[in-house]
Amino acid sequence: DAKTTQPPSMDCAEGRAANLPCNHSTISGNEYVYWYRQIHSQGPQYIIHGLKNNETNEMASLIITEDRKSSTLILPHATLRDTAVYYCIAPRRTGANNLFFGTGTRLTVIP
Amino acid sequence: ETGVTQTPRHLVMGMTNKKSLKCEQHLGHNAMYWYKQSAKKPLELMFVYSLEERVENNSVPSRFSPECPNSSHLFLHLHTLQPEDSALYLCASSQEVYVAGEQYFGPGTRLTVT
Numbered sequence: 001d002a003k004t005t006q007p008p009s010m011d012c013a014e015g016r017a018a019n020l021p022c023n024h025s026t027i028s029g030n031e032y033v034y035w036y037r038q039i040h041s042q043g044p045q046y047i048i049h050g051l052k053n054n055e056t057n058e059m060a061s062l063i064i065t066e067d068r069k070s071s072t073l074i075l076p077h078a079t080l081r082d083t084a085v086y087y088c089i090a091p092r093r094t095g096a097n098n099l100f101f102g103t104g105t106r107l108t109v110i111p
Numbered sequence: 112e113t114g115v116t117q118t119p120r121h122l123v124m125g126m127t128n129k130k131s132l133k134c135e136q137h138l139g140h141n142a143m144y145w146y147k148q149s150a151k152k153p154l155e156l157m158f159v160y161s162l163e164e165r166v167e168n169n170s171v172p173s174r175f176s177p178e179c180p181n182s183s184h185l186f187l188h189l190h191t192l193q194p195e196d197s198a199l200y201l202c203a204s205s206q207e208v209y210v211a212g213e214q215y216f217g218p219g220t221r222l223t224v225t
Contacts, residue, residue, distance in 0.1 A: 034213065043115075043201050043216030044154070099214060101154040 002027040002090035009106040012082075018075040020105050022088030025069040033064060034091065034099065035073045037084040044087065044101065047073065078109045114138040115217035117202050123223045124192065132187040132220045134202030140215070142208035143185040145177060146201040148219075154201065160185060161208035192224045 005023040012018040024033060034049040048055055048062045050071070055062045061074040075082055087104040115136045124130050136143060145157040159167035160179040174196075176188040185202055199221055203214040 041199065041219070041221070043203070043219050044214075046213040046215065049213065099154075099156075103153055 002031055002092075004088045004090055004102060006086070006088055006102070006105045008103065009108070011108050011110055012075075012078045014080060014109050014111050015077055018078040018082065018107055018109070020073040020075075020086050020088075020107065021070065022072070023070045024088070024090050027068055027090045029068075031090045031092070033062070033068075033071050034089045035060070035062065036087045036089065036099070036101070037082075038087070038104070039081075039084040047086075078107075080109050080111065083107060083109045115202060115204055115215050117200075117217035117220050119220060120218065121221045121223075123225060124189070125225055126192060126194070128192075129188070129190040131189065132200055132202075132222075134185040134187075134217055136183055136185075136202075136204040136215070136217075138204055138215060140204040140206050141182055142205045143179060143182070144203040144205075144214065145185065145187055146203065146216075148199040148201060149195075150198070158187075159208060166208060189222075192222075194224050197222055197224045 002024050003026055032049050032051050035047040036044040038044045047059050050062045050064050064071045085104040085106050087101045089099050091099050118133045141162050143160045146154045148154045156169050157171045158177045163179045174191050178186040199219045201219045202217040205212050205214045
């Protein structure tokens with residue numbers, strides 16, 4: 001997996017957009033960027049992934065810089081239920097599909 | 112609703128006990144995984160199965176023994192565990208194993224070894 005770097009923690013006011021950054025400067029040209037989150041004591045939940053273009057789904061938006069060295073996950077209107085640890089992952093393209101989760105960013109949504 | 116179920120959700124066992132964790136996926140996936148998550152540590156991949164065949168074993172002690180009787184079921188047999196094996200054990204599945212893609216996780220089994 002390409003190494004990813006995330007801030008250890010962030011706060012966000014309820015109803016505001018949460019912007020979670022991730023640096024992945026060693027990412028290869030064909031490696032996707034995946035985002036997962038883990039709510040306390042539950043299994044991780046897939047959020048979104050992308051390669052080059054920005055992506056949006058019902059949960060979030062993913063903005064990838066043109067040089068692909070960093071990305072930002074955007075939760076447009078954060079709710080208290082979005083409080084979780086968010087993981088940015090760039091899994092290897094060869095070998096068994098496994099995800100190195102690292103320590104992620106602990107997002108706390110504040111009422 | 113994840114499509115991946117795990118039983119039991121909580122388990123307390125002594126060091127001399129033998130127990131098994133069960134995982135079932137209802138997604139038609141071909142790959143299944145066991146992960147371990149200890150307190151304040153990242154998830155650690157333990158085993159990977161593709162179509163019932165083990166394809167990866169990340170130096171896991173032999174007191175953990177996986178079994179994959181079919182592509183929908185995965186077991187983790189436990190025997191003579193140590194207190195440091197207390198952790199959240201997570202099962203996951205994905206469409207294929209050799210193509211990077213999203214994995215779907217179960218809720219986990221919280222294991223306490225006394």
